[in-house]
Amino acid sequence: MKSISSRLRPHVGRRRLRALASNQSAILVGVLIVLIGVFSALEPKFFSVATAGNILTDWGSVVLIAVGMTYVIISGGIDLSVGAVVGLSSVTAAWTMATVLGVGQDVQGSAAYGTMLVGAVVSVSVGALVGLINAFLINKLHIAPFIATLATMGACLGFSVIISTGMPIGSANDFSLIAPIDSSYVPFSWAVVAVIMVVTILGFFLHKARFGLYTYAVGSNAFATRVAGINVERQRTKVYVLSGALAGLAGMYVYIRLGAGSPSSGNGRELDAIAAAVIGGVALSGGVGTILGTVLGTLILFTVQSGLIMVGLAPDWKKVVVAVLIAAAVGAQSLRRGGGSQP
Amino acid sequence: MKRSFKLFAVAGAAAILALTTGCSSTDNSETAETSAAESEATVEGDPISIAFLMGAEADPFFQAMKVGAEEEAAALGVELIWQGDPAQYSPETQIPIVDAVLALNPTGLVLIPTDPKALQASVDKAVAAGIIVVNVDTRVDDLSNVLTFITGDNQDGGAKAADALAGKIGYAEGQSYQVVVGSSSPTATTNQARLEGFTNRIAEMYPGIEIVDVAYSESNPEKASTNVNNWLTKYPDLSGIFAIDGTNASGASAAIEAKGLKDKIALVGYDAYPDNVAKIKSGLITALIAQDPAAEARLAIQAIVNKVKDGVDPESREVVIPNVILDSSTSDADLKTYTYVAN
Numbered sequence: 001m002k003s004i005s006s007r008l009r010p011h012v013g014r015r016r017l018r019a020l021a022s023n024q025s026a027i028l029v030g031v032l033i034v035l036i037g038v039f040s041a042l043e044p045k046f047f048s049v050a051t052a053g054n055i056l057t058d059w060g061s062v063v064l065i066a067v068g069m070t071y072v073i074i075s076g077g078i079d080l081s082v083g084a085v086v087g088l089s090s091v092t093a094a095w096t097m098a099t100v101l102g103v104g105q106d107v108q109g110s111a112a113y114g115t116m117l118v119g120a121v122v123s124v125s126v127g128a129l130v131g132l133i134n135a136f137l138i139n140k141l142h143i144a145p146f147i148a149t150l151a152t153m154g155a156c157l158g159f160s161v162i163i164s165t166g167m168p169i170g171s172a173n174d175f176s177l178i179a180p181i182d183s184s185y186v187p188f189s190w191a192v193v194a195v196i197m198v199v200t201i202l203g204f205f206l207h208k209a210r211f212g213l214y215t216y217a218v219g220s221n222a223f224a225t226r227v228a229g230i231n232v233e234r235q236r237t238k239v240y241v242l243s244g245a246l247a248g249l250a251g252m253y254v255y256i257r258l259g260a261g262s263p264s265s266g267n268g269r270e271l272d273a274i275a276a277a278v279i280g281g282v283a284l285s286g287g288v289g290t291i292l293g294t295v296l297g298t299l300i301l302f303t304v305q306s307g308l309i310m311v312g313l314a315p316d317w318k319k320v321v322v323a324v325l326i327a328a329a330v331g332a333q334s335l336r337r338g339g340g341s342q343p
Numbered sequence: 344m345k346r347s348f349k350l351f352a353v354a355g356a357a358a359i360l361a362l363t364t365g366c367s368s369t370d371n372s373e374t375a376e377t378s379a380a381e382s383e384a385t386v387e388g389d390p391i392s393i394a395f396l397m398g399a400e401a402d403p404f405f406q407a408m409k410v411g412a413e414e415e416a417a418a419l420g421v422e423l424i425w426q427g428d429p430a431q432y433s434p435e436t437q438i439p440i441v442d443a444v445l446a447l448n449p450t451g452l453v454l455i456p457t458d459p460k461a462l463q464a465s466v467d468k469a470v471a472a473g474i475i476v477v478n479v480d481t482r483v484d485d486l487s488n489v490l491t492f493i494t495g496d497n498q499d500g501g502a503k504a505a506d507a508l509a510g511k512i513g514y515a516e517g518q519s520y521q522v523v524v525g526s527s528s529p530t531a532t533t534n535q536a537r538l539e540g541f542t543n544r545i546a547e548m549y550p551g552i553e554i555v556d557v558a559y560s561e562s563n564p565e566k567a568s569t570n571v572n573n574w575l576t577k578y579p580d581l582s583g584i585f586a587i588d589g590t591n592a593s594g595a596s597a598a599i600e601a602k603g604l605k606d607k608i609a610l611v612g613y614d615a616y617p618d619n620v621a622k623i624k625s626g627l628i629t630a631l632i633a634q635d636p637a638a639e640a641r642l643a644i645q646a647i648v649n650k651v652k653d654g655v656d657p658e659s660r661e662v663v664i665p666n667v668i669l670d671s672s673t674s675d676a677d678l679k680t681y682t683y684v685a686n
Contacts, residue, residue, distance in 0.1 A: 045576060054573055161400070165403065165406050166401045175597075258564050258594065258597040262564045264562050264563050264564065265563060266563075267566075310573055
């Protein structure tokens with residue numbers, strides 16, 4: 001039952017298949033389809049608009065920090081502080097709205113927008129500031145990114161508990177921003193639409209603009225980049241500030257989702273972001289990776305999470321499945337790079 | 344230029360050196376004076392110092408406990424030494440802190456042991472040094488040398504949650520209902536005890552209620568919200584949710600609010616975070632099981648003071664403080680009393 005073209009030109013067909021197999025994004029889409037198929041077979045309710053909505057709601061916060069992480073890893077670094085920044089920025093935004101502006105939880109719907117805008121500015125600024133501190137530690141004090149961002153992670157966790165005394169702070173919110181636009185047909189919310197726009201712009205910046213080119217250059221060969229006359233330190237600073245600001249934006253997203261800023265709302269998210277980027281084909285050695293890969297990697301992560309809850313498997317299995325996916329993704333990369341000769 | 348800079352640096356260093364040595368010598372003499380004064384006073388038998396060693400400063404539960412401890416200590420003229428790890432609830436971090444505090448030789452020690460076995464040696468050491476020991480919230484295995492053990496009752500809290508949930512659902516014999524439990528950790532003893540109390544009560548009193556799933560959020564409210572989103576998709580006829588702690592109550596209530604199911608799902612939570620108490624009023628949370636950490640702290644300090652001043656042993660070696668149910672029928676004054684506060 002072969003199609004005519006493939007019967008006539010079998011070699012071309014095979015070559016196309018091979019090209020497809022070496023395309024990371026195509027593989028990821030394939031994995032996603034298999035996952036959806038398996039989960040739908042095990043639990044028919046999984047194949048629904050509502051589930052898509054649930055997955056996209058989870059995707060929205062983590063894809064923001066995963067995209068920031070993608071920039072940082074491509075530039076040859078790592079940013080462990082982003083999870084803690086989500087908590088700190090959401091708490092600081094909530095504290096500003098509730099304590100400084102004195103707006104309570106009773107302000108809901110469109111009346112909340114003014115207050116929430118202030119919260120968003122605070123949230124993103126806090127994130128950018130932490131990014132600036134990370135860049136300072138790495139550029140000026142020459143601390144390895146892993147250690148520098150581990151230190152700021154601890155400081156952010158501490159500050160978020162100090163500001164909130166460990167409790168969530170509620171203030172003005174519009175929950176309809178996080179609810180699906182139409183519960184029968186359109187599974188995503190306006191908040192997710194905003195995230196998609198931000199991610200698209202950042203994809204353009206990485207792949208089509210000079211900013212992206214410099215980021216790849218710094219991560220591929222910092223020395224050669226410096227010789228070529230590019231200010232490596234300045235580029236690094238921009239990348240860490242971007243990562244911090246995106247974590248701040250994720251903090252505001254989580255605030256909208258919960259209607260409150262909570263110090264523990266970013267717990268463990270840095271590892272989710274790294275996992276998503278790696279599954280998406282970003283190489284920890286720097287210089288390699290795409291935004292599309294990370295977007296799909298994050299989607300796979302939360303499809304697995306939703307699927308396991310829907311099927312009724314203990315969430316501990318998520319860790320196992322994600323571990324297998326990471327091993328498969330990294331294994332596939334090194335095989336493609338040349339027979340897996342690298343240890 | 345260079346030489347003058349060096350000169351400045353040397354002069355500056357010398358000045359700093361002089362200042363620090365000067366300071367430290369005054370410090371020394373001061374300490375000597377105070378310790379002399381203290382020992383004199385102890386001979387007179389007057390000032391009592393109580394070391395209060397809690398689990399983790401970041402936990403709102405201990406923040407509320409601190410308020411009670413400080414009030415009671417001030418009222419009774421007792422010196423309070425409040426100590427504990429800022430964020431980690433673990434014996435590894437607690438034992439060194441206990442050792443350090445025992446070196447101050449306080450009159451009494453109020454200990455929240457983070458492990459019943461690991462902290463036993465510290466309690467024995469304190470008792471051997473003539474320090475009066477009280478356990479609060481959790482206990483060491485051997486209570487024979489402990490003046491009294493004051494605790495909340497997590498099993499009872501779980502049972503009360505079952506009653507509140509059944510009441511809100513409008514439980515009737517012969518009908519069947521589905522409920523789920525949002526927990527933080529499968530290993531935390533408080534979570535286990537609450538779940539056990541809840542499950543037993545349901546089995547005993549409400550055979551028509553089926554607990555269809557239990558999922559864990561790792562104390563992250565966003566993950567708690569994810570769990571609830573997926574449950575609401577999988578179980579369209581879900582009647583109620585038991586959120587086993589404060590972060591789960593935050594995440595669950597946000598998910599219900601975003602999905603517009605406020606009047607369809609009964610939500611019973613735990614812990615009186617101010618933000619969640621406000622949601623009782625708006626009808627989003629049916630009831631909260633509140634503990635009374637401040638009362639636990641007050642009783643502990645009273646017990647030590649009575650023992651030291653009058654040689655009176657407490658009436659009971661084990662005091663269980665009942666949980667309080669906060670719901671729409673609770674008076675504003677009571678809501679205010681039981682809401683966890685921090686300073």
